[in-house]
């Protein structure tokens with residue numbers, strides 16, 4: 010049998026993926042036509058394209074997936090006609106293809122209202138990667154942007170525009186935002202939240218004209234007001250792409266879309282339509298989950314399995330990306346006659362919750378959550394499954410006030426409740442997979458069940474179900490390292506100390522199972538280093554690549570070199586050496602965000618020679634590659650600065666020299682500022698020090714990076730010696746008790762008792778371990794050796810820095826381009 | 839271009855072997871780690887899985903971002919399956935079958951390895 014799929018979007022792709030799980034090429038031959046130049050990509054996460062313009066990341070499957078799964082994919086080819094009589098299609102290139110069954114998955118395009126001037130330059134829609142490319146391009150040249158449409162997508166687009174640094178307005182025709190999902194109160198609250206993000210919201214605006222001299226410069230509204238703007242993104246809904254219908258004589262639904270029955274069949278028994286191209290019962294479903302269900306329906310018929318009929322779908326949604334929690338599910342607006350609404354509003358925290366009960370008060374029909382959508386999943390489940398409500402239904406939104414568990418949590422859900430709507434996975438499916446396949450972590454659950462691999466909104470629930478199931482099986486949910494060690498990091502740390510074992514293989518023999526993996530090897534390596542601080546080069550194959558080769562791997566496979574420059578202070582002589590080395594080995598140079606200099610693009614086999622020169626000039630390893638102390642940044646301080654209270658540079662150098670080479674569960678960063686103007690940004694560091702009139706303030710557990718956290722004051726107005734003593738204790742306490750790859754801020758967020766507790770341990774010595782912590786730190790500091798010095802002086806270790814075992818030459822595939830007079834790696838494939 | 843490079847890597851089964859290429863003495867290989875071999879323009883990653891007393895060879899090219907890098911990957915096991923994790927983004931592949939264990943990338947070509955009198959050999963079909 011031969012199936013031709015028209016459209017390689019999200020649903021067209023999912024159809025192929027699901028089909029190939031059940032039928033081989035011999036059973037069903039599949040040919041797919043897609044008119045976009047890329048294979049199917051994840052439109053739901055389209056906005057993520059703004060952050061790095063990497064379309065590869067969005068692909069539903071790598072390009073070679075189609076080939077290895079025997080799907081004959083033709084991209085960049087538009088299907089222009091269907092010849093139903095001869096069962097064949099024609100493309101814009103004039104190619105024809107015959108079919109036994111045709112699946113139309115042509116999706117939709119953005120609806121563009123017939124406003125005067127929409128053709129103007131600077132007016133875009135928000136649907137394809139190409140649209141985004143244009144928006145990004147144009148956005149670089151302008152200052153202001155407006156979005157037409159205040160629905161889900163419009164708000165998402167507005168956030169993206171704002172993130173581009175544009176002054177952004179949302180223009181909505183209706184009297185409130187998200188009119189189909191929210192009631193007046195909810196929408197009002199959402200509006201003030203959106204406005205507090207810096208996006209202006211204009212309601213009741215009927216756009217009459219898009220005006221401008223060539224490119225737009227203003228919108229004119231029916232009430233004769235106007236809005237000056239440089240760019241307009243239209244997000245007013247979708248229209249199905251049903252262009253093939255008329256000529257082929259296929260019926261259309263009201264307002265477009267191929268009309269289908271519950272088998273997804275059009276009026277031709279050989280032609281199906283699925284996804285946003287299909288119109289079922291007068292409805293086009295603009296979400297992925299219903300589209301995926303439709304794909305299942307078609308597949309069950311092709312394989313002559315029991316047909317799963319499509320009978321409509323749930324349109325509940327949660328607003329994503331924008332940093333405001335909004336959820337709307339089931340009968341959100343309470344349109345069911347005599348339904349009973351219960352609502353709760355707190356203007357102080359900006360929260361609004363509303364649930365609509367059935368007239369008898371026994372069932373949850375739907376609801377709205379703004380400001381706090383944490384219970385979205387569970388409430389949605391109550392509505393979907395008609396679950397029995399708690400005795401006081403208001404507890405649904407208020408929580409039980411007697412301290413008892415409120416909604417019964419995940420345990421209360423029936424096994425049939427659908428958890429992942431994108432992939433149609435039920436609670437029962439997840440429990441079953443966990444039990445029968447012995448799954449133990451969320452990654453395995455995702456791989457085996459596909460739950461959480463779509464929009465990802467259900468991941469917290471999937472995790473809860475996993476943990477509950479594990480608990481019910483008597484497995485305690487400890488954060489064990491991986492399948493090879495049934496211990497937490499803290500337990501392993503103690504085991505290493507007590508057993509005295511320093512060798513990974515032996516430790517695995519005695520305390521683990523199997524052969525180890527990329528999770529436990531580096532974690533154990535880090536523990537060995539934190540306990541013994543022995544040279545990591547002794548066990549190089551259990552180190553992550555950066556630690557194994559003592560340099561950071563870069564795109565293309567070259568490495569970077571960052572020598573330590575304590576406190577950011579460097580002599581002209583040393584600067585010259587860096588310059589000379591960079592010239593000699595053709596390295597790209599850049600000042601890092603950590604007040605030092607990165608030399609990038611080094612070949613593996615050059616690393617020892619490069620370091621030999623640097624070490625001879627007095628440099629040491631900067632451990633930029635290690636989960637270790639990185640930099641202690643400084644400001645100029647009292648030696649130069651008119652405001653400086655103490656010599657922050659000297660103290661930063663002292664601190665950096667003290668802890669250099671110290672390995673930890675994650676990297677460690679620090680800074681010392683000479684006064685509270687804080688030019689060294691100490692309050693964003695794992696430990697940061699700020700000069701005061703009376704001494705130093707010591708702050709801990711700050712973080713820049715992905716989830717910034719302000720450091721908190723551990724001790725104030727202390728002298729240098731006390732400061733070092735507290736840092737010793739603090740770091741050692743963290744090193745001994747944190748989970749792998751938790752920065753101090755993450756570790757701190759899980760520490761029961763918070764800062765009061767931490768202060769009691771570190772400053773007041775409530776556990777009586779302070780002296781021991783100081784001794785342990787002292788031991789580590791005493792055995793520190795620069796690992797690069799060790800390599801440079803050891804011919805055996807130097808030999809490891811080669812690409813081929815049988816040739817002297819380096820990797821011939823390393824390729825570089827030029828940019829602004831320096832080399833850069835050629836972009837990867 | 840890249841696709842042509844990938845196409846050069848085809849699994850060789852023991853029955854296909856026409857050439858046993860002598861690589862180096864066992865002592866030249868890191869324990870529980872890999873090295874890269876250059877053979878007729880191909881780059882092959884050879885793994886000395888000393889913990890299991892097993893040897894494996896695969897293409898050195900990671901299919902994810904097409905990087906010549908797998909020989910620098912960390913090896914280990916998932917259940918019984920021996921595997922290698924790419925150093926770039928930790929995609930993992932079976933050393934036995936070359937299969938991608940994350941289910942998203944395409945599989946690796948694998949090559950037979952034998953050890954004879956302390957020397958390591960990799961089998962090629964040409």
Ligand code: SRM
Nearest residue numbers: 561569600601602603604605633639712713714715716752
């Ligand atoms: C080179 C540098 C960027 C630059 O050109 O300025 C850099 C480069 C990388 N950073 Fe960074 N970070 C650099 C300063 C920073 C800073 C700024 C700072 O230290 O003051 C931060 C925010 C501060 C912080 O960490 O709290 C920073 C936050 C991160 C994070 C996020 C950490 C987090 O807790 O969220 C990562 C990811 C990670 O570590 O898991 C990261 C990871 C990386 C890696 C190592 C990613 C990787 O694994 O390949 C990058 C290596 C590319 C390379 O080798 O060139 N880098 N990175 C900077 C090196 C500083 C140095 O001298 O050692």
Ligand SMILES: Cc1cc2nc3c(=O)[nH]c(=O)nc-3n(C[C@H](O)[C@H](O)[C@H](O)COP(=O)(O)OP(=O)(O)OC[C@H]3O[C@@H](n4cnc5c(N)ncnc54)[C@H](O)[C@@H]3O)c2cc1C
Nearest residue numbers: 016018019020043044052087088115116284285295296297
């Ligand atoms: C920014 C954005 C955010 C979204 N967020 C969410 C969300 O959070 N949750 C959610 O459920 N949904 C969301 N959606 C909607 C979701 O993306 C769609 O429901 C889904 O993509 C529909 O899949 P489809 O395959 O039917 O259509 P599409 O993904 O549009 O794919 C159809 C493909 O067919 C091609 N095509 C059309 N006609 C032809 C032809 N004649 N010949 C060849 N090829 C043709 C099209 O070019 C297109 O590539 C979002 C959409 C956007 C744009």
Ligand code: SF4
Nearest residue numbers: 061601602607714715
């Ligand atoms: S240097 Fe840091 S911020 Fe920049 S791309 Fe790399 S990891 Fe991201």
Ligand code: FES
Nearest residue numbers: 900902903924927
């Ligand atoms: S390049 Fe190998 S995992 Fe990304």
